[in-house]
Amino acid sequence: MKYLATLSLVLLMSLGAIAQEESAAELKNQGNEALRAKNYKGALELFEKAIGAWGEEEMDAAMVYNAATSxxxxxxxxxxxKYYNESKNLGYKADVSTYYIxxxxxxxGKNEEMEKVLxxxxxxxxxxxxxxxMKKMLAGYYVKESNKLYQKGQETLNxxxxxxxxxxxAIKAKAKTVLDxxxxxxxxxxxxxxxNKNAQAILTGIEGLLKS
Structure with missing residues (x-):
């Protein structure tokens, strides 16, 4: 009887694990359907539930990527x-994931972290x-920061x-430090x-200011 009870317990545990796996897979499939229907909020909720119920087998990297997209x-x-980082770490579309990170x-507004990632x-x-x-995004960040300093240099000269x-x-020397x-x-x-026309315009503007 003890043997039968143990066997029953093992079978119940196995069936529970299978049910959990089926549940996670079902949630993933429902998430994919929601994503195709452009129900992004619903898709994210379903993918997160699937991720939480996934169990010990290797994570479905495409599902994680889809959660990130949602x-x-x-x-x-x-x-x-978070999910693009996980997707990248799983080796799924690592270049695209990096761009979206x-x-x-x-x-x-985490620009310094963005710069490092790019x-x-x-x-x-x-x-x-x-x-x-990635290069255009990085250039855009540098232009934005450059323009802030350009405006500051102009204000100093004014x-x-x-x-x-x-x-x-002394004022011109102070402005030059910022403009450089x-x-x-x-x-x-x-x-x-x-x-990049904005970068070119800033360089032209700086040249004119320093000559004045």
Whole structure:
């Protein structure tokens, strides 16, 4: 009797594991259907339930990637970053996942983290078509930061007036320090996006300011 009781317990545990696996697979399939129907919020909920119920077997990387995409579509960038990172670590569409990790970080205002991800991605996935997107995003970040400094340099130069003529050299030197930094960032932008018109405009503007 003891043997039969033990056997029954083992069978129940096995059936429970199978049911759990079927449940996770079913949730995944429902998530895929929701994703195809563009019900991104519902898809994310289903994929997360599937991930939570997945068990010990190797995680379905495509499902994790789809969870990330669903999160991105509803602008839940924190979860998008999380699941794209998991997708990348699982080796699924690592180049695309890297691009969207950076995009999610950008949307959350985590620009320094975004820069690191993009620099690493550009080096790691040199042959990927997504590298051009990474480069444009990185260039855009450098242009934005360059423009901030450009505006600051202009404001510094605008403090010159007839009443502080004796301070003009010091004011120009202070502005030049800031404008040189702005120039460096604009040039970095053009390294990654040589036709970037905003970077070109900033460099032209800086040149004119320093001549004045």
């Amino acid at each position: 999160a991105r579509k509803i602008k839940n960038y924190e979860k998008a970053e 950076a995009s999610s970080l950008k949307s959350m 620099l690493a991605g550009i080096e790691e996935y040199g042959t990927s078509k997504y590298v051009s997107h 403090t010159r007036g007839e009443g502080n003529r004796d301070q003009w050299d 930094e702005a120039s460096g960032l604009a040039k970095k932008a053009m390294e990654y996006d040589p036709t």
